[in-house]
Amino acid sequence: NAGVTQTPKFQVLKTGQSMTLQCAQDMNHEYMSWYRQDPGMGLRLIHYSVGAGITDQGEVPNGYNVSRSTTEDFPLRLLSAAPSQTSVYFCASREEAGGAYSTDTQYFGPGTRLTVL
Amino acid sequence: EDQVTQSPEALRLQEGESSSLNCSYTVSGLRGLFWYRQDPGKGPEFLFTLYSAGEEKEKERLKATLTKKESFLHITAPKPEDSATYLCAAASGGSYIPTFGRGTSLIVHP
Numbered sequence: 001n002a003g004v005t006q007t008p009k010f011q012v013l014k015t016g017q018s019m020t021l022q023c024a025q026d027m028n029h030e031y032m033s034w035y036r037q038d039p040g041m042g043l044r045l046i047h048y049s050v051g052a053g054i055t056d057q058g059e060v061p062n063g064y065n066v067s068r069s070t071t072e073d074f075p076l077r078l079l080s081a082a083p084s085q086t087s088v089y090f091c092a093s094r095e096e097a098g099g100a101y102s103t104d105t106q107y108f109g110p111g112t113r114l115t116v117l
Numbered sequence: 118e119d120q121v122t123q124s125p126e127a128l129r130l131q132e133g134e135s136s137s138l139n140c141s142y143t144v145s146g147l148r149g150l151f152w153y154r155q156d157p158g159k160g161p162e163f164l165f166t167l168y169s170a171g172e173e174k175e176k177e178r179l180k181a182t183l184t185k186k187e188s189f190l191h192i193t194a195p196k197p198e199d200s201a202t203y204l205c206a207a208a209s210g211g212s213y214i215p216t217f218g219r220g221t222s223l224i225v226h227p
Contacts (some may be wrong), residue, residue: 004160033214043161043204043217058214090160104149104208106215108160 001026004109012115013081021076023091023111024109029107031094032074033058034066037111040058043090049074076117081116119144121207123218127137130195130225138190140156144173150188151215152181153204180201195225 033048045058049068063085065077071107074093078085083117091109120143124226130136142150149168153161165174167183174181178199180191190203206215 040219042219043206045214048214054194087172092160098158106151108153108164108176110160111158 003027004091004093004107006071006089006109006112008112009032010109010113012117013078014117015082017081019078019081021078021089021091021114023074023076023109024072025074025091025093025107026072027095027107028071029093029095030071032068033092033094033106034064034074035090035092036060036085037090038087045100046076046089084117086116087115119207119209119210119216121205121216121218123203123221125207125221126219127222128224130192132196132225132227133194135191135193135195138203138205139193140188140190140207140218141186142205142207142210143189143215144207146210148185148208148210149215151206151208152188152190153206155202155204155220164203173202192223196224197225197227199223200225202205 004025032052034046035043037043044060045067046064049055052068052071055066089112092106094106124139124143139171149166155161165181170185172183180195182189189227202220204220206217208215
């Protein structure tokens with residue numbers, strides 16, 4: 001199993017540009033999420049999904065869109081990039097959204113380092 | 118509002134010098150307390166999940182413990198390869214969405 005994969009690893013954008021960060025998992029996990037990590041801030045939840053066709057907002061959703069058309073993929077779209085979105089982005093997946101038999105083990109991807117000029 | 122506070126922010130140890138990292142949490146009905154290790158330029162790697170006060174889990178030189186208000190990650194006789202940032206997260210029973218602390222950066226000198 002490849003686990004959780006993210007592309008690209010690095011990206012530089014100009015203010016106002018749009019792009020999509022890709023995330024895929026091959027573990028048949030229902031729950032997927034996107035975080036951003038900034039120095040001194042810890043991991044902050046952007047959006048999450050409890051299954052195909054179901055998404056919801058996290059702590060810092062503004063400026064980002066998500067969709068979940070398949071179990072495997074959970075792309076994050078930046079609509080109009082701003083310098084404040086310069087960060088490292090992590091995608092994560094978990095077996096179930098807190099079900100009775102959930103192990104709660106969350107697997108993270110390697111991250112995408114985004115710079116917005 | 119769920120809160121997770123980790124201390125210290127940074128810790129420098131000599132190889133073999135045991136110590137503990139602290140994670141204080143305030144959540145409504147704890148569902149799980151999680152510890153992760155993060156190496157520079159990589160994603161967090163899962164270490165432990167603790168569910169109830171009094172629970173302990175071990176992995177090599179690491180042992181995680183849990184009380185009703187905090188969790189400790191004890192590092193026994195650390196080696197340089199234990200150098201990393203250790204993240205703590207807590208999830209409440211209602212949402213299952215974990216809140217992360219800011220992490221403790223550990224450096225172990227040979």
